[in-house]
Amino acid sequence: MIKNIIFDFGDIFINLDKMATYKAMAKLGVTEITEEMMEVYHRYEKGLMSTEGFIKFFHDKFNIPKNNLVHAWNAILLDFPKERLSFLQELAASKKYRLFLLSNTNDLHIKWVQNSLGAQFYNDFKNAFEQFYLSHEINFRKPDTNIYEFVLKENSLKAAETLFVDDLEENTISANSLGIHTWNLIPNVDDVTELFEKNKQLL
Incomplete structure (x- = not known):
């Protein structure tokens, strides 16, 4: 029972659009998802990395403006x-x-x-x-x-x-x-x- x-x-x-973040990141020049990126993502999702540290990783690695990164990251979320x-x-x-x-x-x-x-x-x-x-x-x-x-x-x-x-x-x-x-x-x-x-x- x-x-x-x-x-x-x-x-x-x-509702989610699971491909939206990938598409938005591709427009920012990130076309390949590496093991390092997935490891950072999993650490962030487990709360083992701060939001500031997460954004800094992508900003430093790809020179993406921080506001653009946040927008791309949240593109997955719908209604x-x-x-x-x-x-x-x-x-x-x-x-x-x-x-x-x-x-x-x-x-x-x-x-x-x-x-x-x-x-x-x-x-x-x-x-x-x-x-x-x-x-x-x-x-x-x-x-x-x-x-x-x-x-x-x-x-x-x-x-x-x-x-x-x-x-x-x-x-x-x-x-x-x-x-x-x-x-x-x-x-x-x-x-x-x-x-x-x-x-x-x-x-």
Whole structure:
């Protein structure tokens, strides 16, 4: 029996254009993503590097104006459909499940989200969850299994009683390896508002 639901954020609640940052960076002259760049990105997403240090890395390496870099970095972030927030709030109000957010999110992205959505919308979203875990604040990132182990342990959750919803298959495979039930939601095919239609074990 499912008692807990852990949701991802990007392409679950807020829409993403996953290629937008690559395209924007290419326009700034960064056409190849190197291992070093990915390592810096992962360190930043785990909160092991400051926003200032992250921006400085790209500025120094590619001589990109800092404002242009921030704009390109945030290009991935799109809209947050209101019906998804309404669905989440109804789910939270039902008190049938313990709800958690678990997102690979960095400081620049979450600040853009807060400014874009506005304080009321963002707080309504955040307050629907019992715990709101962002990778840069807890120093773990998906698909590393230790991030799921952290959430389970911190909240005394049983994997067999937990459903994890994420748009990336590598993340759901990793969570499932610990015995967590998963829904690999496919953007533009599935929608989080279809949670109960697509996950009969919740009924």
